[in-house]
Amino acid sequence: MFPVGFWQGSSRHPVRHKWEQSRSDPVDLENLREPITGITETNKQTEEAEESSADASSQTTNHNTEKTARTGTRTQQKTEPGNKTPPARDDSLEEDGFWDVVGCPEQNFTRDSCSKVFCPPWKRCIKGVCACKMPYMCEKLKEQKPACALDGTQFISMCLINANKCRDKSKPTFSHYNSTCSDIVEAFNVTVEEKTVVGINIASGKKLICGDKWNMAAANVFCKSRDITEGATIANKVDATDQLAEEFSECVKVRCTGAEHSLAECRIYKPEKINNHTKIAAIKCYNKKDTTQSNTFRCVNGKYVKPVRLCDGVDDCGDNSDEMCCKKCRRSAFHCPSGVCIPQHAVRDGVRDCLGGIDEDIITDKPSQTNDTEESETEAFYTDPLFEIRAMRSQYESKLQCGIPNMDYTYKADDSSTSSHRQKRLVGGEEALPTQIQWQVAIQEDGSIHCGGVYLGGCWVLTAAHCVRSNPKSFRVKFSLWEKHRQQSTTDSIPVKRISIHPQYNSQTYANDIAVLLLEELKLKKTCMLENPAVRSVCVPWSTLQFPPDHTCTISGWGRDREGKSASILKWANVTLIKDCQNYYKDRFLPGMECAGNVDSCQGDSGGPLVCKDDSGLSYVWGLVSWGDKCGEPGYPGVYTKVAHYFDWIRSITGTPAVAKFNQ
Numbered sequence: 001m002f003p004v005g006f007w008q009g010s011s012r013h014p015v016r017h018k019w020e021q022s023r024s025d026p027v028d029l030e031n032l033r034e035p036i037t038g039i040t041e042t043n044k045q046t047e048e049a050e051e052s053s054a055d056a057s058s059q060t061t062n063h064n065t066e067k068t069a070r071t072g073t074r075t076q077q078k079t080e081p082g083n084k085t086p087p088a089r090d091d092s093l094e095e096d097g098f099w100d101v102v103g104c105p106e107q108n109f110t111r112d113s114c115s116k117v118f119c120p121p122w123k124r125c126i127k128g129v130c131a132c133k134m135p136y137m138c139e140k141l142k143e144q145k146p147a148c149a150l151d152g153t154q155f156i157s158m159c160l161i162n163a164n165k166c167r168d169k170s171k172p173t174f175s176h177y178n179s180t181c182s183d184i185v186e187a188f189n190v191t192v193e194e195k196t197v198v199g200i201n202i203a204s205g206k207k208l209i210c211g212d213k214w215n216m217a218a219a220n221v222f223c224k225s226r227d228i229t230e231g232a233t234i235a236n237k238v239d240a241t242d243q244l245a246e247e248f249s250e251c252v253k254v255r256c257t258g259a260e261h262s263l264a265e266c267r268i269y270k271p272e273k274i275n276n277h278t279k280i281a282a283i284k285c286y287n288k289k290d291t292t293q294s295n296t297f298r299c300v301n302g303k304y305v306k307p308v309r310l311c312d313g314v315d316d317c318g319d320n321s322d323e324m325c326c327k328k329c330r331r332s333a334f335h336c337p338s339g340v341c342i343p344q345h346a347v348r349d350g351v352r353d354c355l356g357g358i359d360e361d362i363i364t365d366k367p368s369q370t371n372d373t374e375e376s377e378t379e380a381f382y383t384d385p386l387f388e389i390r391a392m393r394s395q396y397e398s399k400l401q402c403g404i405p406n407m408d409y410t411y412k413a414d415d416s417s418t419s420s421h422r423q424k425r426l427v428g429g430e431e432a433l434p435t436q437i438q439w440q441v442a443i444q445e446d447g448s449i450h451c452g453g454v455y456l457g458g459c460w461v462l463t464a465a466h467c468v469r470s471n472p473k474s475f476r477v478k479f480s481l482w483e484k485h486r487q488q489s490t491t492d493s494i495p496v497k498r499i500s501i502h503p504q505y506n507s508q509t510y511a512n513d514i515a516v517l518l519l520e521e522l523k524l525k526k527t528c529m530l531e532n533p534a535v536r537s538v539c540v541p542w543s544t545l546q547f548p549p550d551h552t553c554t555i556s557g558w559g560r561d562r563e564g565k566s567a568s569i570l571k572w573a574n575v576t577l578i579k580d581c582q583n584y585y586k587d588r589f590l591p592g593m594e595c596a597g598n599v600d601s602c603q604g605d606s607g608g609p610l611v612c613k614d615d616s617g618l619s620y621v622w623g624l625v626s627w628g629d630k631c632g633e634p635g636y637p638g639v640y641t642k643v644a645h646y647f648d649w650i651r652s653i654t655g656t657p658a659v660a661k662f663n664q
Contacts (some may be wrong), residue, residue, distance in 0.1 A: 023253035125663035132166035149179035211237030211279025217258035230303035231318030258315025270613035291648035357616030403539035403618035452608030457537030549579035557605035597637030
């Protein structure tokens with residue numbers, strides 16, 4: 001797995017290229033800051049403004065976070081209102097087995113943490129935080145329903161209303177979909193016999209909220225719409241009294257995630273008659289004075305909830321921080337590999353909630369976790385904003401095509417090849433077919449190939465920083481290369497226009513060992529190559545949590561075998577992501593690095609890709625071959641540059657549309 005040019009003994013570092021041995025020329029950072037082709041200044045300024053906004057939000061959160069050690073009991077927490085300390089825990093949390101007590105809670109994950117979850121269409125992921133979009137970024141859908149705000153104003157979509165609300169809290173919230181906005185949809189509450197029940201005003205009149213489907217997530221939405229940031233203390237169901245039945249003849253069910261601004265954004269079902277058996281939704285909004293000693297878990301927003309409410313798929317906290325660090329889920333909730341629990345009704349609903357899309361993975365050999373009785377097919381909706389979220393996500397995500405090879409060429413033999421056989425088990429892997437690994441590229445310097453890389457689409461290629469220098473004229477990138485020293489019919493060779501080496505790259509420690517290459521465009525065209533059926537781009541991961549330890553991924557390259565002999569034909573092997581790589585390399589293993597191993601593989605070139613596939617079938621470049629010890633020996637896994645760690649840096653060079661399939 002270790003690269004061409006690596007010492008095959010116990011040395012840690014690659015052999016220096018001829019230009020590195022006496023390298024004195026610094027990286028031309030000024031040149032790297034030049035405008036990149038295809039990114040308008042307006043878009044760049046917009047992204048910079050959004051990143052500044054996200055930075056300010058992050059700094060505020062960090063400033064408000066307590067620096068004292070957490071004691072794990074609510075009575076010992078001395079936190080001013082508004083401070084955001086990590087969720088507290090008592091000893092029972094570890095014994096309980098659901099909550100991941102080590103490392104995760106200190107990260108203050110909430111529903112706006114896009115390293116864990118997806119952003120809604122009116123937000124985009126900036127430096128790990130779901131930040132408000134500019135309203136103009138809410139695109140018009142092919143099948144668009146006009147949306148009304150509570151003040152009677154009409155907009156082209158709910159996304160536009162929420163984008164305005166996100167940036168300015170004084171703006172009105174969503175009311176309903178209609179071409180006329182005279183009848184607004186707004187929640188209300190009624191106090192009867194010292195109980196507060198909840199209702200909603202729709203076009204056909206005032207209706208109570210039915211108790212069926214009513215939970216803490218919906219109650220939180222109602223209370224937060226009343227400017228109580230922590231949401232609700234109690235969400236229960238009461239009998240429909242004679243007094244209520246006299247005033248209200250019907251109720252409606254609502255289904256909320258907890259992220260909505262008001263109940264009008266929740267799924268609202270068609271009214272049904274109130275009878276003697278009907279339960280009505282009741283509520284009590286949060287007051288810190290009302291919390292009991294059993295409420296020992298402190299949410300990120302400062303609210304206290306019972307530990308038994310953690311990891312049940314219901315947003316009890318109001319910011320979803322009680323569902324973000326779960327080793328497993330309670331009751332029927334669905335567990336995402338990133339440690340997030342989602343409700344059963346979110347599984348296979350057409351909207352991806354888990355990072356890898358396992359919740360929408362219809363064709364799977366895994367037993368279904370879906371409760372088919374959860375949502376009756378006979379239940380009709382009065383309004384369902386989920387359709388817009390589903391349509392908008394689909395429209396955004398379809399713009400960038402990546403991570404799926406051209407299957408017509410994956411197993412296609414090349415007629416021009418002179419190779420007489422395929423040797424099946426080389427050192428730690430096997431030979432690839434001629435056009436099998438369609439995002440693999442070779443980096444050619446002054447006519448020689450010493451490194452690999454990976455194609456990101458457009459005119460962009462990713463490789464290791466130690467493979468290149470700031471003189472692009474010396475480099476070319478070869479696509480669809482199988483035999484290292486012989487082109488096949490689909491091979492293309494393109495000169496490099498610009499090289500962006502990470503500004504904090506350290507050639508001694510191999511920290512930040514990553515570089516982005518911009519290729520030369522064809523004359524009179526905006527593309528770098530003609531359409532090539534044997535070339536496809538890989539996806540770029542945005543979250544370091546997308547692929548957990550023990551996930552099986554693939555490495556590829558030419559490289560060398562264990563004896564140091566150069567391979568002439570592209571090879572590949574499966575490897576497993578390894579947890580706690582510090583155990584192998586101690587303080588040499590730095591942030592932004594990833595470990596993988598379990599085969600005696602030395603075939604990867606420096607800069608070559610470590611590619612992982614998610615549950616939806618999309619392939620991501622999870623790592624770039626960087627360095628390692630004792631090629632092929634057990635106990636010495638390969639070290640890779642962890643690409644997700646550098647997503648924002650990559651995006652700052654390529655522009656968002658080039659690399660962001662999700663969370664745009």
